[in-house]
Amino acid sequence: MTKEMQFKTIVAQYCKVKPEDMTNEMRFREDLGFSSLDFMSFLGELEDTFDVELEEENVLKILTIGEALDLVNELA
């Protein structure tokens, strides 16, 4: 599984959108219906899956799938 697919599979746990239907512009809260805690829990899963450490202050500014994916690509 590619890193991007792994990432989208984690996203899919928290919403009803299938990984193949996700686009980089989709917003976690508004388009995917993430609650604030879903988003935090999702970020925690990213840390475990990709073995990265995320700074809470920075990650809370992330709005879209593309932004989160860029961050993972940058750190992992």
Place this chain on the structure above:
Amino acid sequence: MGNLIRDIIEESGKKYSNTVAVKWLEKKEIKERNYKEIMEHMVLVRKGLLAEGFAGKHIALIGTSSVEWIESYLGIITGSTVAVPLDISLPPEDLIDLINRSDSEALFLSPKAAKLLDVILSKCPKLRKVFMLQEEKTENSNEKTMSLGELKASAQGAGEDAGRPNPDDVATIIFTSGTTGKSKGVMLTQDNLATNVESVDFTTEPGTILLSVLPIHHAYCLVMDWLKGFSLGTTVCINDSLLHMVKNMGVFKPKVMLMVPLMIETIYKRLSAADPSIPKKVLGDNVFGGNLEIIFTGGAHLDPFYIDKFAEFGVEVLEGYGMSECSPVISSNTVTDHKAGSVGRPLCNAEISFDNGEILVRGSSVMKGYYQMEKETEETLKDGWLHTGDKGYLDEDGFLFINGRVKNLIILSNGENISPEEIENKLALNPLIGEVVVTGENNGLTARVYPDQDVVAAKGLKEEEIQAGIQAFLDEYNKSQPTYRQITALVIRKNPFIKSATKKIKRQEVLIDEPV
């Protein structure tokens, strides 16, 4: 026997002296402090504050859960000083307002918020001292700033200790959302807090692991995780970030946790997304850490669906009901006495009555009043009865059920109470926003906006430009707000809101999107 938090803590200090009281993570390493050590640190803080001349004064705390935060809090409330816990995620201007309105003369500040130090000192004229919540010396110590470590060191060997407070003395002021858009400082006495701790019907063996995941400035977390937890000799483990809640359940392996419904909903998403071929026991151990037996929940309505689903994993979810004004627990389901869908029976120190369906509460945990808000206090406390703003009923077995709200307050499933007017006033500052109403939907806040038609016409804006312009403004607004006050959905209306004869927007009709 007086009802003092000091009595409860001192008794635990003696009974459980070698039991671990607090565990926390420091760079992935687990650190701990036992009851004897917690007591020693607490006494040093108390003596230090007395020596610094803060007897009888109000002292604010800004920080997330930490051993430094809790020992400072205990040092304050076991003396004759009043603790004012504040939400670290609030914008600086709100924190400054609350420090000033609470008449705080000292502040314990987390190093995570160190960048606020200068602005707070310059805009809070009554503040005489800031204690940074860290053991090591502060980088730029000055006459107004020192570390908690320095405060405690200065009290080493000091003979004089603060006297015992009276049960009727205010121990803490907790800020809660007001329906007029201005938050109110709930004054809770020693007796209010101590009797709430004693009246919650739960006991467990000393050393039971409890993982604290809620914000410590909230009454529910502060009184139930920490004060109740300490009264039973439990080991309270600190969750370092909501990012790591599930991971830390595996690290600390708690038996008991307090959660808001939103947390239960999020964990359930993880459970239900797992491969169905994984045995339930394996999945449960993986997500809950392996030892979790009880989740107490409150702060917002929980769908009973989750109670059944979690029971399949051997985790009992017990729902309760409370509010800061009641220190905070009013009723709770218990291990031996529960009914799904209810919020349990009232505590033994709480009397329940109803006024047109509104739940009224009387008892030893009902607040003294709102700090310097006489009118609001009179409206809420009438003849000793606290008007909760919630509607409900007691069933034939004495279980309390909640079925609506009287006041205009949004209760999110993370337990946060949001005053829509407070947010609407801020959003209305944007010229493109003509009318706005904020509603709570799907675990978030929705802004329903009717654009200012004069601005739209003057700029010749098209529909998508209006949407983009307002969304950009909301994105900026969201950046300055804690997550629970962020707007997560935007609805642009084509027509104005329906209004009453006095030209006020009819809130109950805002979901009718397109009035003729």
